[in-house]
Amino acid sequence: MVVPPSNPFTPGQSPRFLAGRTAERRRIQDRLARVATYGELGGPLLVFHAPRGLGKTSLLRAAEAEAATLGFVSVWVACARDQQLLPELAQRVRGSLARHDALGDSGRTTRLEGLTVELGVPGARVQAALGRRDQPPATAPILAVEELLSEAAGLVRAHSGAGLVVFLDELHAADAGELAVLLNAWQNLDGAGRPTPLSIVTAGLPVTPEAITRAATFGERSTFVPLDLLADTDARTALVRTAEVEGVAWTDEALDLVTAEAHGHPYLLQLLGNTTWDAAAPSRGATLTSDDVRRGVPHAQTQLAAMHRARWGAATPTERAFLAAMAAVGDGNVTRAEIAAGMGRDSRGISDPRERLIEKGVIEPVGHGLVRFTLPGFGAYVRGLDEA
């Protein structure tokens, strides 16, 4: 029996083939090379930022795989509002070292354990020492994080590894106090006499640079890199290369259709690739056509509508009023004044819902106070609610 190839498109998961992002990957490679070659910090904090679905996690995951081939031990933390970042970081550092046997039998193990306990006991030292947000963080947790990272990175190096690389995803969700501690620790390591073979690569929503700078003014010296939509050529390559692995091709018209529909949005691209594949149920050697694309589109729309519904459902009444005012203007960039007028408010009175919607990734700022929806079709969805 011939088993048909399985659908290789991955809406919502890391892609099988990461298209484009050459410059971004090079930036990460440069930092890793510096750590590996000189055994020192890999430059300022690297921060990728973009709205939901643009490929931040995918980029970091690709970098993680690459780092492993270069002999790095990596640590991955996805920040979340209801979770303390530093204890989680400490646990993950320990876990990664243990998995890589980098703890070895050196007496330093006990020391690292001490540090992780210090950071890891729920509500213990970090929490107590974070203090008030409007004051600089106390030195104790900063020192503990500094020591944790330099000890761990040193251990990796001592066991013939290239160094330690820490990936922090969803960084916008980190607590400001904890972020301040991390940034201070990083700054101290940068100025320390003993070099630390460590790199930190992070990603978050477009508010991330602001959150970092608010947590510590010198945070502004981090390297901020926005992730853009994929160029059409990269989008096409993603579709072709992903299907090719399963022995399936695309007609040019089908590629034109999907790239036009996806507008370079990586999630949409994977979604449309996925629905086209399901509509065609191709066997090896088959070619996906524009008819397949068209038959798949309604399924993609159903999925998108579910996402629209979920975003609308998670919005408060004031946020909904904000979204409705935006949608009434159209699908492009909308000004503060237009939204305020639509909500019947003063333009200063819309800052709260604006910020929360940006934080949730539903809308994004596009400069000069303008905002737009991050998910295609959301404006039409909201307008449709009005008519219903």
Ligand SMILES: Nc1ncnc2c1ncn2[C@@H]1O[C@H](COP(=O)(O)OP(=O)(O)OP(=O)(O)O)[C@@H](O)[C@H]1O
């Ligand atoms: N360079 C790329 N080439 C092909 N597909 C990609 C690429 N980047 C991301 N994708 C696809 O786009 C979708 C979203 O990617 P990812 O989860 O990495 O985005 P994100 O920015 O982390 O989103 P979120 O903010 O929701 O976490 C996934 O389905 C992924 O497979």
Ligand SMILES: [Mg+2]
């Ligand atoms: Mg992500």
